[in-house]
Amino acid sequence: MHGYMSQYNQRSVEGALVNLKLGKLDAFIYDAAVLNYMAGKDEGCKLVTIGSGKVFATTGYGIALQKGSKWKRLIDLMLLQFLGDAEIEELEMIWLAGICKKEKNEVMSSKLDVDNMAGVFYMLLVAMGLSLMVFSAEHLFYHCYGLQPRIRKEIQPSPFFLAISRISSYMFLLLLIQILNSKDQTNALFIGYCQPLDVSQLLLFFSP
Incomplete structure (x- = not known):
């Protein structure tokens, strides 16, 4: 998979978006914040994100300070306050979302149902059938053509x-x-x- 995807590496985000619109790319994997911003500001709202904005391989950002800095506790308290008051979500809706977000032009990912998993059960049944056939064949072969039990020799003590x-x-x-x-x-x-x-x-x- 890595070798296949390496053939379609893009030099910039703007170039990748152009290739998406031209049909040269089927999908583009990048930072979720950047992709949501580009999809929200796109003209014509032709760019969509998969999964209603849900991301995978989530990583966080950190703020580096000197050891023993007096600002550490203040910054921690402010971040906790932003999270508790839902101010971060509000800022995200203001700066990252655009007119396309309001139109809800997104592709919804469907969950796996029984029909999608039916192939796995079919393969399991086939494997069980083959196992029973091999077991029956081995049992029949050794029953008909099996070797006679060898006479155990008496073990002489040392x-x-x-x-x-x-x-x-x-x-x-x-x-x-x-x-x-x-x-x-x-x-x-x-x-x-x-x-x-x-x-x-x-x-x-x-x-x-």
Whole structure:
């Protein structure tokens, strides 16, 4: 879009307005205040603004003052007073609007309705239909020509981790035997009054 619009760049606002009247341009994008002024003062009221004066990409103007200036608060209060009393709108109607504004010769932009958005819903329905067709075809293909489930091979444990597991079991077994054979009552209380166990049963139980 930028490449297409760059072909129709204008050197000045006056030249753009002339090309608009001659039909060389279909539209001209510029500052809203300038365009409203030109459209309001145009001879014959042939220039119109789109959207009843509504603008897009709105930006504001600022007044630069020195830091700590005594005029800042006074200017802020005056601007707020202008906004509250609607004096800015009155000045805009006096200086920016012209005879063409009074005639209300403007192009009204229409809102989007169901008919404008029908194409989107049609594309969505087509996409859903294609998705169902592809899903059905894949399901039928794998149902008829699918591969047989592979036999899962038993995973062999790693010798390194197996050795660590055995060493841990043996160390725990030796510690438990030492606690059971101890005559200290504190150790007996620590293991929860465990009854004496057969060492052969412990070896069989803790062997991996």
